[in-house]
Amino acid sequence: VIWMTQSPSLLSAxxxxxxxxxxxxxxxxxxxxxxxxxxxxxxxxxxxxxASTLQSGVPSRFxxxxxxxxxxxxxxxxxxxxxxxxxxxxxxxxxxxxxxxxKVEIK
Amino acid sequence: xxxxxxxxxxxxxxxQTLTLTCTFSGFSLSTSGMCVSWIRQPPxxxxxxxxLIDWDDDKYYSTSLKTRLTISKDTSKNQVVLxxxxxxxxxxxxxxxxxxxxxxxxxxxxxWGQGTLVTVSS
Numbered sequence: 617v618i619w620m621t622q623s624p625s626l627l628s629a630x631x632x633x634x635x636x637x638x639x640x641x642x643x644x645x646x647x648x649x650x651x652x653x654x655x656x657x658x659x660x661x662x663x664x665x666x667a668s669t670l671q672s673g674v675p676s677r678f679x680x681x682x683x684x685x686x687x688x689x690x691x692x693x694x695x696x697x698x699x700x701x702x703x704x705x706x707x708x709x710x711x712x713x714x715x716x717x718x719k720v721e722i723k
Numbered sequence: 724x725x726x727x728x729x730x731x732x733x734x735x736x737x738x739q740t741l742t743l744t745c746t747f748s749g750f751s752l753s754t755s756g757m758c759v760s761w762i763r764q765p766p767x768x769x770x771x772x773x774x775l776i777d778w779d780d781d782k783y784y785s786t787s788l789k790t791r792l793t794i795s796k797d798t799s800k801n802q803v804v805l806x807x808x809x810x811x812x813x814x815x816x817x818x819x820x821x822x823x824x825x826x827x828x829x830x831x832x833x834x835w836g837q838g839t840l841v842t843v844s845s
Binding site: 648650652658659660661662665671703705707708710711712713714715716717 | 760769770771772783785786819823828829830831832833835836837838
């Protein structure tokens with residue numbers, strides 16, 4: 617079983633900030649990593665897959681990087697609508713696992 | 724346009740069996756590579772994968788919950804049903820169904836239902 621560590625669990629930031637969220641795997645998963653955004657009371661939405669490919673319609677201020685065991689989600693210029701919780705998810709092997717989430721809150 | 728929608732009881736009593744239905748459109752579960760999964764999220768907590776059924780009727784379950792879960796599909800109705808036995812208050816969560824595809828490997832969950840909150844309480 618692959619273990620995942622997502623950090624930080626809480627991130628306080630201001631509009632316009634550049635923020636990064638990390639996801640570390642216990643073993644290599646190539647680029648089989650996705651990032652989701654979840655707003656309160658809503659279902660998660662796929663943001664990035666294959667570690668760095670933006671899902672259709674996702675703003676270019678979102679980017680993903682990494683391969684193997686270390687991955688990063690970056691929001692280059694935080695907008696008000698980006699305050700949400702973000703999850704990483706590995707789909708390299710079964711079962712699919714989610715990180716513990718990072719809540720991005722207004723500073 | 725792909726859509727999924729969960730339905731089922733909002734409240735169940737401890738020890739009862741929960742039955743949830745995912746009704747979807749915009750794709751067919753008889754198409755090679757198509758799968759539907761169930762994922763839950765306790766209030767304020769992270770996402771937890773529960774079960775998956777694929778186009779070939781292969782079924783996969785969370786190791787920790789496999790004795791309590793059953794997933795099935797009705798391709799003609801575009802529905803996937805999840806049953807969970809012996810419900811406990813710790814099973815209180817929002818339950819989501821989501822589409823996932825499988826080719827040479829797995830893909831991410833690309834479409835999700837809006838979720839249904841299930842509360843377990845006497």
